[in-house]
Amino acid sequence: MSEQPSTTVAVATQGAAPTLRQQVQSMEHQFALAAPRGVEARQIVRDALTAISQNPDLLKCDPQSVLGGLMTMAQLGLRVGVLGHGWLLPFKDWKTRQFKAQLVVGYQGLVELAHRSGKIRSISARTVHENDHFHVEYGVDERLVHRPATGDRGEVTGYYAVVKFLPDGHSFYYLTKAEAEAYRDRYAMAKTKDGNVVGPWKTEFDAMAKKTCVRQLSKFMPKGTDLAVALSIDDTVRVDLDPHMPAELVSTHPERDETPATVHVDEQGADA
Template identity: 35%
Template sequence: MATNQDVKNQLANKANNKPASPATTIAAYLKKMGPEIEKALPKHMDADRLGRIALTTIRTTPKLLECNVPSLMGAVMQAAQLGLEPGLIGHCYIIPYGKEATFIIGYKGMIDLARRSGQIQNIYAHAVYENDEFEYELGLEPKLKHKPATGERGKMQYVYAVAHFKDGGYQFEVMDMQEIEKRRGRSKASKNGPWVTDFEEMAKKTVIRHMWKYLPISVEIQQQATQDEVIRKDVTAEPEYIEMDAIHVEEQQEGKPSALEQEQIDFE
């Protein structure tokens, strides 16, 4: 006959054998990938900070917790390779597409990459609404003039981007909404993520990206930026199995949790 102590022991064993939560598992993989993330990052960025931001982004988007780990780690690694932080300031996004996590560069990320070239003095994009004063002209003497309306501006009609070079030259591109929507339709993330929550920012990025090939930017950055919306499984392959109990024991031996683990503790 089972005693009360036996019942307590059985309950304790069940609790100890409880599978790790998705957020805990992802935190463990991010910690294990820390050295690789650090190698990929530019010198001005910190791997631990990127890991915390990535974990926060993932755990605050429930559908990302359902994505497979290789695609999540691939998206984080791509952010690291480009030196961009996901979510918080619009540099880039990690969004769920079924069970796959997809990396998408944001408007501010494109601006940041362009400025790193050292050849661009200023770069920006603006949306034009139906009540604004707007005219542009191409040909031998291109011209662009935009005076935003005050008060009600109406519907968005155009988006344009301008880049001023340090040698005094400039480049601009203009797209109407039909062209923006056509390019949006090519994205597998067209119906969720920033295309839904931050449409204007994504429209601006679309125009800047179209102008990209005319900018004095290194081939390396050109290629990196065109990897947008591609899951980089090649940088992670199938992640090796991580023994969760071993990680917990390791942290206990060190005497205090890592920043990533502390982030998870705060969340739980």
């Protein structure tokens, strides 16, 4: 039977409740149990403390939701707030009237996990500008052609992701900038009281738009275990701290992504 971690952290000073930073530091051993080989639990703690410093609103959140999100990132071997792997974002749960931390997996996090499947030759996502030569054809013989302009490329007009499979085959997904903005407005949960979007959709719009392309495309990729888990726990809240518990079984979606996707799939490489 797996060791059940304590969810109560010893106080640093007599009579005082442990701070979130103290609770994160006390979880280092549990993170070590959760993380894949080669991932340092101490680095997970350092990344978490940096994320809290950069986003003090996390201090308002239910500590279990912050620690739970960190546990999931540890299990996936991804770094929170680093390398575009993922973020913890505060939001208000209107049912409980309590702030919680929501785990958002980043574009680079999905790319990293896709490569781990061992069935992907390459995966990339790019921006399209108004002065680029860009052409997409759908139908029986579908193709995507993109030649970036030299010099001034103009405003961003869209985004796309392409995956090449092993041993052969490929797929792509294209999203206009207007479609990316509509997706953000509908699904971004990190918002102010006035409804203004904050978090990565505000500060890292292009990366989040690319992530949306990769996420939709991932539905048609060969499913490595870690990638499948990441897709299922993206935008979720977790309060369970057992390092042996599968993240997908203990994470809940405040809102689910039900946006239909139009994706080209070359059946030679897809493993749907």
